[in-house]
Amino acid sequence: MDLGVPREATSATAKERGSRLAVWKLLLLPWMLLVLAGAFLWAPQVQGLGDETYVMYLHIPMAWVGALAYFVAAYYAITYLARHRVESDIASSVSAEIGLLFTVLATVTGALWAKAQWGAYWNWDPKQTSIFLLLLTYGAYFMLRAAVEDEDRRATLSAAYALLAVVAVPFLMLIVPKFVAPSALHPAPVVERQMNAKVGWVLLAANVGFTGIYVWMLQLKIRLLTAARRRESIL
Amino acid sequence: MTGLVLVMSVSALIWVGLFLYLLRMESRVRELEKR
Numbered sequence: 001m002d003l004g005v006p007r008e009a010t011s012a013t014a015k016e017r018g019s020r021l022a023v024w025k026l027l028l029l030p031w032m033l034l035v036l037a038g039a040f041l042w043a044p045q046v047q048g049l050g051d052e053t054y055v056m057y058l059h060i061p062m063a064w065v066g067a068l069a070y071f072v073a074a075y076y077a078i079t080y081l082a083r084h085r086v087e088s089d090i091a092s093s094v095s096a097e098i099g100l101l102f103t104v105l106a107t108v109t110g111a112l113w114a115k116a117q118w119g120a121y122w123n124w125d126p127k128q129t130s131i132f133l134l135l136l137t138y139g140a141y142f143m144l145r146a147a148v149e150d151e152d153r154r155a156t157l158s159a160a161y162a163l164l165a166v167v168a169v170p171f172l173m174l175i176v177p178k179f180v181a182p183s184a185l186h187p188a189p190v191v192e193r194q195m196n197a198k199v200g201w202v203l204l205a206a207n208v209g210f211t212g213i214y215v216w217m218l219q220l221k222i223r224l225l226t227a228a229r230r231r232e233s234i235l
Numbered sequence: 236m237t238g239l240v241l242v243m244s245v246s247a248l249i250w251v252g253l254f255l256y257l258l259r260m261e262s263r264v265r266e267l268e269k270r
Binding site: 025028029032033036037040054213216217220223224227228231 | 242258270
């Protein structure tokens with residue numbers, strides 16, 4: 001898996017890769033505008049959700065990107081522990097950072113949905129409780145990074161933590177709320193039962209678009225930190 | 236209907252804004268990498 005961690009920034013392959021990726025980056029805007037048009041003009045509202053259907057097209061892709069980012073962070077944590085390359089540590093922490101951002105956004109959109117559907121922003125529903133625990137887990141990851149000054153030690157400890165934390169992701173995002181304590185309030189069962197094919201397509205397209213945005217953000221931040229680090233070592 | 240158009244327009248503007256921001260960051264990072 002190569003999501004843009006620079007190895008030799010000046011090599012021809014890196015330059016070719018940079019220009020090749022520009023095409024999909026340029027396609028992201030029309031793609032997301034199409035998703036928007038599909039959500040509002042093409043796909044019907046989900047029965048029982050009404051206008052809150054539109055929040056779903058943000059909420060689900062945000063939660064998906066959050067989970068994906070945590071798994072990518074764990075992947076780079078493994079590569080760091082195996083090869084001790086600082087680029088892997090940067091990639092792992094940046095992915096966890098973006099994952100936390102998208103988890104916060106998923107929590108906020110979920111709370112807005114909850115207010116419209118259940119009359120309160122927060123109900124300590126199993127899904128809300130488990131996403132809260134996930135936020136705490138990854139909040140602690142950044143506290144750990146901030147607490148250790150030595151670069152190698154910080155990278156090793158946070159890689160080990162990222163590997164432990166990712167085990168909790170499927171439990172907190174899927175297994176606990178769906179199977180252990182099925183949510184009485186969360187509308188997933190309603191959505192799954194009454195999922196129209198058009199709604200499914202728009203949701204899939206939104207997931208693809210959000211994944212593209214995640215990859216772009218990840219690359220940008222990794223390249224920024226790597227370039228800044230290189231400058232620091234030169235100066 | 237007016238509300239729907241308004242929400243759609245604001246959403247589209249947010250996407251355009253995010254896209255332009257990412258493009259700007261892209262050119263900044265490239266500049267930094269060249270130095």
